[in-house]
Amino acid sequence: MKKQRLVVAGSGSTYTMGMMMSLIEEKERFPLKEVVFYDIDEQRQERNAKATQILFQEQYPELESFSYTTNKEEAFKEADFVFVQIRTGGLAMREQDEQIALKHGVVGQETCGPGGMAYGLRSIRDMIQLVYDIRQYAPEAWILNYTNPAAIVADALKREFPHDYRLLNICDMPIAIMISYAKILDVDVWDLVPEYFGLNHFGWFTKIYDKEGNDHTERLKQLIIETGFTPEDTEIANDVSWQKTFEQARQMLIDFPEFLPNTYLQYYLYPEDMVEKEDPNHTRARQVIEGRQKRVHDTCDQMIEKGTAKGADLHVDIHGVFMIKAAASLAYNSGQRFIVIVENNGVITNLPDDAMVEVPCLLTSQGAKPLVVGEIPTFYKGLIEGQLAYEKLVVESYFENNKQKLIQALTLNRTVVNVKKAKAIVEDLIVANKGYWPNYE
Numbered sequence: 053m054k055k056q057r058l059v060v061a062g063s064g065s066t067y068t069m070g071m072m073m074s075l076i077e078e079k080e081r082f083p084l085k086e087v088v089f090y091d092i093d094e095q096r097q098e099r100n101a102k103a104t105q106i107l108f109q110e111q112y113p114e115l116e117s118f119s120y121t122t123n124k125e126e127a128f129k130e131a132d133f134v135f136v137q138i139r140t141g142g143l144a145m146r147e148q149d150e151q152i153a154l155k156h157g158v159v160g161q162e163t164c165g166p167g168g169m170a171y172g173l174r175s176i177r178d179m180i181q182l183v184y185d186i187r188q189y190a191p192e193a194w195i196l197n198y199t200n201p202a203a204i205v206a207d208a209l210k211r212e213f214p215h216d217y218r219l220l221n222i223c224d225m226p227i228a229i230m231i232s233y234a235k236i237l238d239v240d241v242w243d244l245v246p247e248y249f250g251l252n253h254f255g256w257f258t259k260i261y262d263k264e265g266n267d268h269t270e271r272l273k274q275l276i277i278e279t280g281f282t283p284e285d286t287e288i289a290n291d292v293s294w295q296k297t298f299e300q301a302r303q304m305l306i307d308f309p310e311f312l313p314n315t316y317l318q319y320y321l322y323p324e325d326m327v328e329k330e331d332p333n334h335t336r337a338r339q340v341i342e343g344r345q346k347r348v349h350d351t352c353d354q355m356i357e358k359g360t361a362k363g364a365d366l367h368v369d370i371h372g373v374f375m376i377k378a379a380a381s382l383a384y385n386s387g388q389r390f391i392v393i394v395e396n397n398g399v400i401t402n403l404p405d406d407a408m409v410e411v412p413c414l415l416t417s418q419g420a421k422p423l424v425v426g427e428i429p430t431f432y433k434g435l436i437e438g439q440l441a442y443e444k445l446v447v448e449s450y451f452e453n454n455k456q457k458l459i460q461a462l463t464l465n466r467t468v469v470n471v472k473k474a475k476a477i478v479e480d481l482i483v484a485n486k487g488y489w490p491n492y493e
């Protein structure tokens with residue numbers, strides 16, 4: 053098996069240490085010769101890098117080289133894979149997005165509603181630049197992007213790089229939900245075979261099979277409704293906010309029992325209830341700053357001080373394992389099945405060809421090969437079409453420098469709808485995002 057040169061772009065991320073643990077766990081399936089960290093924030097990167105150096109010395113001694121840099125050429129030259137996990141504006145801007153929306157009485161969330169729109173307009177510019185930079189030095193590298201909001205980023209990147217089949221957008225939410233299914237069914241998550249359709253953070257499981265072809269869907273639905281639904285991945289199992297989200301997914305299933313929902317649909321199906329649950333002074337961004345970010349930073353600082361990873365609060369998580377297994381399938385042409393984001397092109401027959409949809413695909417050395425979904429029922433088609441129009445308007449507004457399209461986008465979005473609110477939110481977000489957004493007149 054060819055050993056890979058992997059670059060992690062946005063290596064100062066709170067997800068990096070979990071990813072490193074997952075690389076160690078998966079080293080037989082995705083062997084590496086070199087790992088390179090790239091970030092624009094030297095300090096943020098250095099903490100993770102110094103801790104990773106210690107971790108790899110102890111648990112990945114066969115790795116030929118580990119380094120970190122803020123130099124693009126150094127980072128991307130001869131890369132086989134680039135995992136991209138950047139957050140333009142950081143968690144501080146995420147907090148503003150969430151608070152501005154809540155101030156207007158609508159959902160304040162990282163990827164949904166006005167928060168997702170604000171974040172999307174910040175991400176597009178940096179992501180386009182980053183892909184150009186990677187392609188300058190590594191024209192053949194696989195780029196696995198999970199920078200959010202993945203739906204908007206995927207649409208913008210498809211516009212800018214229409215033929216780049218080695219650029220793939222990917223989200224861990226479906227597999228994180230499947231871990232909970234696996235727990236309920238008492239099977240290994242990798243033995244489950246899902247059927248799924250939708251947009252990123254806006255989709256449904258239609259069937260859950262096992263590898264022998266047995267259909268577990270109806271029993272699973274019944275068990276969720278009767279016995280409850282909880283997050284099971286180590287990263288989120290004990291997080292109160294995620295526990296509430298999974299409980300709400302159970303409610304969605306009771307209300308619409310036809311298919312099993314992605315947890316993110318709660319923001320679109322019960323927007324007022326979601327607003328009521330929020331404390332504007334302690335939104336999710338603040339919880340992450342005080343929770344995951346603090347935990348990762350403290351862990352790294354302790355490792356660096358002690359000079360060892362022994363006893364460190366580090367664990368393999370589904371986020372990392374999923375990205376790595378997907379990468380291995382691309383690298384070694386194993387054609388394994390993963391839910392990823394691709395251009396529709398007839399996969400969902402009653403949605404437009406150019407929609408970026410999230411569906412099961414076989415990952416091969418020729419890219420993601422989507423499996424046919426066919427026609428979807430009217431209710432889901434209606435919901436998706438509204439959301440798709442919102443996403444497209446956001447992307448068009450970026451490329452055309454068109455503020456009116458942002459107002460149209462929020463008017464279509466189920467979390468806003470009211471035109472007066474849409475206009476006021478757009479004005480506030482323009483001020484808050486000065487320097488990050490296009491200069492809308």
Ligand SMILES: NC(=O)c1ccc[n+]([C@@H]2O[C@H](COP(=O)([O-])OP(=O)(O)OC[C@H]3O[C@@H](n4cnc5c(N)ncnc54)[C@H](O)[C@@H]3O)[C@@H](O)[C@H]2O)c1
Nearest residue numbers: 062064065066067091092093137138139198199200223224
């Ligand atoms: N698709 C998914 O399912 C999924 C899952 C988890 C996380 N994410 C995404 O991963 C990203 C990281 O999340 P986080 O909470 O760890 O954020 P974070 O702020 O902790 O980390 C992001 C890092 O990116 C760096 N960065 C910002 N702009 C950059 C640029 N232009 N070039 C290089 N580096 C840059 C920052 O300096 C920072 O170190 C976010 O976009 C998040 O939404 C996506």
Ligand SMILES: O=P(O)(O)OC[C@H]1O[C@H](O[C@H]2[C@H](O)[C@@H](O)[C@@H](O)O[C@@H]2CO)[C@H](O)[C@@H](O)[C@@H]1O
Nearest residue numbers: 200223224225228285287288336340369370371
């Ligand atoms: O609110 P956050 O920052 O905790 O989470 C936002 C992200 O949520 C999803 O990712 C989950 C992931 O599904 C799970 O496996 C585990 O790794 O935790 C993550 C959340 O911490 C979602 O798919 C991402 O797109 C969001 O950024």
Ligand SMILES: [Mn+2]
Nearest residue numbers: 202223224225
């Ligand atoms: Mn996601």
